[in-house]
Each structure stands twice: as C-alpha cells, then as structure tokens.
Amino acid sequence: MSLTIFMQQLVNAASLGSLYALLAIGYTMVYGILRLINFAHGDVFMLSTYFAFYAMTSFLLPWYISFAIAIILTILFGTVLERGAYRPLRNSPRISIMISAIAASFLIQNLAVVFFGGIPKAFPSVPIFSKIIQISGVSSSSISVIIPIVTILVLFILGYIINQTKMGMAMRAVSKDYEAARLMGINVNTVISFTFGIGSALAAIGGVMWGLKYPQLIPLMGLMPGLKCFIAAVVGGIGNIKGAVIGGFILGFGEIMIVAVSVYMPYDLSGYRDAFAFVLLIAILLLKPDGIMGKSSVEKV
Amino acid sequence: MKEKTLDTISWKWWLKNLFTNKNSLYTIIAIIVTLIIIGVLNKTLDNYQIRILNLCAIYIILALSMNLINGFVGLFSLGHAGFMAVGAYTCALLTMSPEVKQMNFFLKPMVPWLANVQVSFPTGVLMAGIMAALAGAIIGAPVLRLKDDYLAIATLGFAEIIRIVFTNLQSITNGALGLKGLPNTVNVWWTWGIAIATIIFMILLIHGSYGKAFKAIREDEIAAEAMGIGLFKHKMMAFIIGSFFAGIGGALLGHLMGTIDPLMFRFLLTFNIVLIVVFGGIGSITGNVIAAVIVTIMMEVLRVLDGRMDFGFIEIQGIPGLRMVVFSIMLMAVILFWQRGLMGTKEFSWAWLKRVSRRMVFRTKDC
Numbered sequence: 001m002s003l004t005i006f007m008q009q010l011v012n013a014a015s016l017g018s019l020y021a022l023l024a025i026g027y028t029m030v031y032g033i034l035r036l037i038n039f040a041h042g043d044v045f046m047l048s049t050y051f052a053f054y055a056m057t058s059f060l061l062p063w064y065i066s067f068a069i070a071i072i073l074t075i076l077f078g079t080v081l082e083r084g085a086y087r088p089l090r091n092s093p094r095i096s097i098m099i100s101a102i103a104a105s106f107l108i109q110n111l112a113v114v115f116f117g118g119i120p121k122a123f124p125s126v127p128i129f130s131k132i133i134q135i136s137g138v139s140s141s142s143i144s145v146i147i148p149i150v151t152i153l154v155l156f157i158l159g160y161i162i163n164q165t166k167m168g169m170a171m172r173a174v175s176k177d178y179e180a181a182r183l184m185g186i187n188v189n190t191v192i193s194f195t196f197g198i199g200s201a202l203a204a205i206g207g208v209m210w211g212l213k214y215p216q217l218i219p220l221m222g223l224m225p226g227l228k229c230f231i232a233a234v235v236g237g238i239g240n241i242k243g244a245v246i247g248g249f250i251l252g253f254g255e256i257m258i259v260a261v262s263v264y265m266p267y268d269l270s271g272y273r274d275a276f277a278f279v280l281l282i283a284i285l286l287l288k289p290d291g292i293m294g295k296s297s298v299e300k301v
Numbered sequence: 302m303k304e305k306t307l308d309t310i311s312w313k314w315w316l317k318n319l320f321t322n323k324n325s326l327y328t329i330i331a332i333i334v335t336l337i338i339i340g341v342l343n344k345t346l347d348n349y350q351i352r353i354l355n356l357c358a359i360y361i362i363l364a365l366s367m368n369l370i371n372g373f374v375g376l377f378s379l380g381h382a383g384f385m386a387v388g389a390y391t392c393a394l395l396t397m398s399p400e401v402k403q404m405n406f407f408l409k410p411m412v413p414w415l416a417n418v419q420v421s422f423p424t425g426v427l428m429a430g431i432m433a434a435l436a437g438a439i440i441g442a443p444v445l446r447l448k449d450d451y452l453a454i455a456t457l458g459f460a461e462i463i464r465i466v467f468t469n470l471q472s473i474t475n476g477a478l479g480l481k482g483l484p485n486t487v488n489v490w491w492t493w494g495i496a497i498a499t500i501i502f503m504i505l506l507i508h509g510s511y512g513k514a515f516k517a518i519r520e521d522e523i524a525a526e527a528m529g530i531g532l533f534k535h536k537m538m539a540f541i542i543g544s545f546f547a548g549i550g551g552a553l554l555g556h557l558m559g560t561i562d563p564l565m566f567r568f569l570l571t572f573n574i575v576l577i578v579v580f581g582g583i584g585s586i587t588g589n590v591i592a593a594v595i596v597t598i599m600m601e602v603l604r605v606l607d608g609r610m611d612f613g614f615i616e617i618q619g620i621p622g623l624r625m626v627v628f629s630i631m632l633m634a635v636i637l638f639w640q641r642g643l644m645g646t647k648e649f650s651w652a653w654l655k656r657v658s659r660r661m662v663f664r665t666k667d668c
C-alpha cells in the first residue's frame with residue numbers, strides 16, 4: 001500500500017470513526033444513567049437524516065436552516081421517546097425495558113417505512129461539502145475533513161456541559177448513584193430527559209453529516225450503525241464518554257482498514273467488514289468485559 | 302449424581318403414570334383429537350391456508366425453544382435467527398439433489414465434498430438440529446458468562462456474524478443468491494408431529510429436576526449457585542437444547558418456503574419470535590403455544606393492511622409496512638400495560654381446567 005492511498009484511507013477512517021463516536025456517546029450516556037440499551041438510538045439517528053432531507057427537498061430551505069431544524073426535531077423526538085417507551089417501565093425488570101426498547105426501535109423503523117417509503121432516497125448534495133480537496137496528492141471530499149473537525153468541536157462543547165455546568169454535575173451524580181442523587185434533591189426525570197436530548201442532538205449531528213457523506217437514505221439505515229455504535233460504547237467501557245469516542249474510532253479505523261487491506265489479500269475480506277464490530281465485541285467482552293476505559297465492578301448480593 | 306437419580310425417578314414415574322393416571326389419559330386423548338383436527342383441516346383447507354397451518358407449528362417450535370432460554374433460565378438471548386440459519390442451510394444442503402445444487406451454484410461451483418451428498422428429509426432435519434446445537438455450544442461457551450443486556454448484544458452479534466459468514470461463503474452456501482428449489486417434503490404431519498414432540502419434551506424437561514434448576518437460576522442466580530446448582534452447566538444445557546430446536550424450526554421453515562437466502566435470517570425474524578414469547582407470557586409453555594398460533598394467523602390476516610382496502614364507501618390505498626407497525630405497537634402495548642402476557646408464568650393443566658369448570662358449575666347452580 002502506497003503512502004498516498006494509506007493517507008486517503010486514514011481520512012476516510014477518521015470521518016467514519018467520528019460519526020461512530022458521536023452515536024456511541026448517546027448510547028454510553030443513556031446506559032450510564034439508566035442501565036438501558038437504547039435500541040432505538042440508531043433509529044433516532046435515521047430520523048434525523050430524513051428530517052434534514054425533507055426540510056431541504058420539500059420545504060426548499062437552505063442547508064444550515066434545514067440542519068438546525070433536523071437537530072431540534074430529533075431532540076424533541078428523543079425526549080418524547082424516553083417519556084413514552086422507557087419512563088413507564090423505570091421500575092420494571094431489565095428484560096422488560098429491553099423488550100420495550102426493541103419494540104420502540106421496530107416501531108420507528110416501520111413507521112418510517114410507512115411515511116417515508118421503502119425506496120432509497122438520495123440526500124441532496126450541498127456544494128460546500130462535496131468539493132474535492134487535494135493536499136499533496138491526497139484527495140478527498142471536503143465533508144470527510146469537516147466531519148472530524150465538527151466532531152472535535154462538539155466534543156469540547158459536551159465536555160464543557162458535563163464538567164462545568166450544573167446540569168452536567170447532576171448528570172454525573174445520577175449516573176453514580178440514582179437513589180442518592182434523588183435524595184439530594186436532584187430532579188431525576190429532568191436529568192434523564194436532558195440526557196436523552198443531548199444524546200439525540202449528537203445523533204442528529206452525526207446523522208446529518210452521515211447523509212452528506214453517504215447520501216443514500218433508507219428506513220433501515222439506522223439499524224447497523226446503531227448496533228455498531230453500541231458495540232463501540234461497550235469496547236470503550238460503557239458509561240464512559242472518552243471510552244465511547246475511543247471505541248468509535250477503533251471501529252471506524254478497523255472497518256476501513258479491512259476493506260483497504262483486503263485488496264492485497266489472496267482472499268477477499270471486504271465482505272466481512274460488518275462482522276468486524278461483532279468480532280471485536282466478543283473479543284473485548286471475553287478479555288476485558290468492562291471495556292478499555294471502564295472500571296471493573298463487583299456484583300453485590 | 303444426585304440429579305441423575307432424581308431424573309430417572311421422574312422418568313419412571315412418568316412411564317408408570319402414563320396409562321394409570323387420568324390426566325395423562327386426557328393428554329393422550331387431547332393429542333389424538335388435535336391430530337384428527339389437523340387431519341381434517343389438511344383435507345379441507347386450500348394450499349395457502351395449509352401453509353399458514355404449517356407456519357403455526359413451526360412458530361410453536363421456535364417460540365418454545367426461545368422460551369426455554371429466555372423464559373425458564375432467564376437468559377435474554379437474541380441469537381435465534383442465527384441458529385435457524387444454521388439449521389435451514391444444513392438441511393437444505395443435505396437434502397437437495399446434486400442436479401438442483403448444480404443449477405443453484407452457477408456463479409461458483411460448489412465444494413466437491415458437499416455437491417454429491419443427498420440424504421433423506423428426516424436425517425436432514427436431525428442433522429440441522431445437531432449442527433445448530435453445535436453452533437449453540439460453540440457460541441454459548443464464551444457468551445454465557447455474560448449477563449442481561451451484554452448477553453443479548455453478544456448473541457445478536459453472533460447471529461449477525463453467522464449471517465455475514467453465510468453471505469460470503471460462496472462455494473458452500475451460494476452466498477447472497479441463496480438456495481432455490483428445496484425439496485417440497487414438508488407437510489402438516491411433519492410440522493405438527495415435531496411441534497407436538499417439542500411441546501411434550503419441553504413439559505417433561507421443565508417438570509424434571511433440570512427444569513427446577515433452570516427456574517432457580519432465573520429467580521436468583523447467586524442463590525441458585527449457593528444451593529449447589531452448576532450455573533454454567535445448566536445455562537449451557539438450556540442454550541444447546543434451545544438452539545437444537547431453533548435449528549429444526551429453521552430447517553422446516555426453509556423447506557416450507559422452498560427458497561432460503563441470508564437476508565431471510567435478519568433480526569426481524571428473531572423479533573417475531575420475541576413477540577410471540579412476550580405475548581404468550583415469558584416462561585409459560587402453553588401460553589407460548591397459544592400465542593404462536595394467534596400471532597402467526599394474525600400476521601397473515603393483517604396482510605390486508607398492506608394491500609388495497611375497500612370498505613364500500615371509502616377505498617384506502619394499501620400502505621406497505623403498516624402490518625409491521627401494528628405488530629410493533631402490539632409488542633409495545635403488551636410490555637407497557639400487560640407485562641404478564643397471556644399466561645404469565647402459569648401453565649394450562651387438567652387440574653386447572655377442573656377447578657375452573659367446577660367453579661363454573663357451582664356458579665350456574667347458584668343462579
């Protein structure tokens with residue numbers, strides 16, 4: 001593999017890894033607070049791309065307004081989802097909550113099939129993002145460079161919210177000890193809604209950029225990225241935001257590199273690209289079940 | 302050692318009681334009546350309806366196998382589609398004739414050691430179960446150390462890996478093209494025969510000492526371990542038995558459809574089975590049987606929603622996908638408002654029927 005091709009793949013991997021990281025943060029924050037796999041997170045992500053799509057094509061809004069609307073609508077949707085599907089089951093056995101999450105995910109997918117149609121739609125291209133940039137022989141579309149930059153910006157903002165604001169402190173408290181936080185006068189419901197809101201916002205930012213980079217929309221497009229990003233969160237250590245980012249990047253790099261390397265292999269491995277995440281998951285669960293950044297916990301009787 | 306003796310006792314007890322006990326006699330009569338009903342339906346229904354009848358039996362098998370793992374041992378596994386894929390492909394590859402195989406594999410020739418094999422249908426189904434059980438053993442060994450949602454995700458991941466591997470093994474599974482022209486050997490006797498055998502096996506298993514151990518693990522793992530129940534051994538056992546029946550169900554489903562391809566075994570298939578198990582009551586055999594029949598028939602009846610509807614005064618264009626929306630809402634509603642499902646963890650039994658009928662009789666006398 002020549003250096004230019006490697007650099008080119010590196011840019012691709014960085015942008016895919018950033019998208020995974022944005023989605024994985026949503027999973028890890030919800031799991032940290034509620035101990036719940038939000039199966040519908042991938043579908044929330046899918047909805048955000050459709051919102052942006054319809055804002056741009058049906059209402060003919062400029063891209064920045066469309067993206068803002070998509071993000072706001074997705075945040076609303078995420079909080080409504082929590083209220084409808086998860087809050088009534090807060091004190092139920094974990095299996096019930098998980099089944100509810102799976103049902104919610106399927107409901108959103110099928111509603112999307114009904115409302116948006118099963119035929120793939122093409123995300124409109126925005127000239128600023130589809131320019132070809134060339135830096136010393138390495139050429140890539142501008143969106144591949146913009147994605148990691150936006151992601152880093154978003155991560156800084158997220159870090160500020162979590163570490164510096166009052167709401168962030170409340171979130172950390174709730175994830176540490178749900179009951180004690182409640183006794184200290186923290187409104188747990190508000191905190192959980194806020195968490196879902198932030199998770200959905202990140203998913204929407206990721207979703208809009210995903211649409212620009214991979215401009216094909218289908219109602220089932222959230223399923224695979226959703227599963228993979230949950231895996232990224234587990235790999236990094238669930239409940240840990242830095243871990244989710246690291247996991248997302250590992251996944252992105254691994255997938256791109258499998259495809260890149262398989263050209264030089266006697267056996268074509270590129271078909272196994274989607275399997276990489278699952279193999280990684282099983283390896284990490286067996287070797288270090290708490291993930292790369294996770295703290296080990298002992299179950300108390 | 303202790304368990305072994307207990308189990309032999311229960312088996313002997315069962316055999317001895319089979320003909321002397323009234324309840325067993327009722328059971329035998331009920332089975333015969335069911336078989337007669339199926340025979341009559343087989344003669345009177347049209348092809349499409351017989352297909353649904355077959356599907357009911359297959360979903361009973363699948364629901365019971367998932368119920369054993371999820372309901373009785375409390376391991377939330379989402380890997381059913383993967384085991385079904387293993388079963389379906391094993392049976393299809395073993396029972397297809399060499400000519401049909403040659404026709405299927407036009408893109409890349411089949412591996413020679415498999416191209417000329419052909420076995421009878423029962424052997425194929427049995428091998429399907431065994432291969433799926435083997436897959437269950439290989440997957441279960443590392444995965445069953447995990448708990449709750451981690452287990453769910455890991456099993457789901459393995460099911461996806463199986464599907465991806467099947468998509469890529471062009472010279473063995475014919476990849477994404479799938480297999481067409483599976484021998485059309487499935488009839489109601491096969492499906493319902495195996496379904497009834499599965500029901501009886503599950504009831505015997507749950508009433509024996511193993512079943513008690515399973516339930517103990519479900520209720521409290523740590524307490525069960527303290528009582529001397531080998532957690533890993535029992536979990537493995539349930540997982541392997543569950544995947545065995547999932548494989549058989551998959552094989553029957555494949556032969557009923559006539560064609561299989563990797564896309565058939567997506568997560569959606571597992572979702573259907575989860576729906577049946579939750580609807581019937583997680584941990585109830587009879588509840589699951591009833592739910593399997595109801596849900597399967599509903600799935601076919603509600604196909605109306607996807608097509609054109611004509612109410613006489615208003616005509617609605619069919620909306621594809623609406624059927625699955627109804628099912629998702631149904632699952633949500635059951636889990637939100639009616640968590641016990643049809644039966645909860647209770648079972649239908651003759652004693653229960655007697656109690657209820659007696660109560661009914663008294664009530665009518667009072668009136």
